Amino acid sequence: MRNFKGYCFFIIFTLLLTGCTGVEKENPSSNSKITIEPYNLSEKEKLLISKTGVGQIEFFKLNGTLKEDDDLQFSVEEFENGKFKKELLSSSDEPKTKFKDSLISFGISGFEDEDHPLKLLSRVPSGLDTTKYSNNMTTYSFSKLISKKITLEKNKPAYLVAWLGTTKNGLHSVESINGELPKGLEEAESALLYKVLWTDKVKK
Template sequence: MGYIKICWLFIIFTLLLTGCTGVEKEKPSSIGKITIAPYNMSEKESLLISKTGVDEIGFFKFAGDLKGDNDLQFAVELYENGKLKEVLLATSNEPKAKFKDSLISFGISKILDEDHTLKLTAGTPTGLNTAIYPTKMKVTTSSFIKLVGEKVTLEKNKPIYFAAWLGTTKNGLRSVGSEKGELPTGIEDAEIALVYRVLWTDMYKK
């Protein structure tokens, strides 16, 4: 009987230890967790957007919290023939707060002028930023691609790319894409590429 009791005690102890380990794994991160997922507009929402003059736009759900000395940096990266040339609409110092079903957006509107200008619209969880960008070339072919097709978790110091606009003066563009927010291959075939991204990094201290 004593041997059986010892066996049962050992089994119970093992189960308790396993349970504690599981609870430990489920404890929230001390620096927070951010998830990003695609947001599909309803027919009515799409109709409303079509009345705003935005040619192309993508929306994404943003949820989670940010703790400690951490920062979220949003920006539009400009690539020319596949090479990073400039960073536009850069914002940082996002507040330490919980984001629940917040929306992020990236939109492009064409302005008919001699500089073949684009209007960029970048939405963050806390605001909206716009900029005018003259391409100074007549773009004959363009495409707008959403780069997040499923829920992804943001990792520190690893950018997530939401959407991209590609343009060329040629007759065609190579098809590019991504499902988990990677910078898509193939943007080197576009003379111009505008890509919206977020980067989770340490808070800059003066």
């Protein structure tokens, strides 16, 4: 029951945050530009999130306009010993084309419960995606990969958050400057990376 309440609080909170941001669908200009920058939580927002049961979370602001034939893809990629394994969460065919301070985020809950898998939460402009992730890691780190505004390049992934896990005693955090794939992933037995990709829309 406690986990259910925490999950509900998280949904309500993200809806309140995004409710004040204007997202309109207009005729996009031919010069598309998409930027992402970290969103720093206020102390009140941090307090609210601490009561939702979400262990770690990072927010970002998304701004810009897409052409009608463009798409933004959001995913969480799993790596093992530095090598890509699979996607755990993937959202594409984004219905919106114009973004103004739209909030996106990646969070993890369930660290305190060793008998159950972690819950991954990916907040995208059109909604919230969740999945469960089973692992036996005993040490972990959770870090934001960008510290300033970046401009997306088409067909070039931007990595925003990294969760690293290991069964060993020590673990180094990783970082990147402009959202490139961070170095040092091979030091972690398991890694989850939150990724945004600007690409062409898949034709149906």
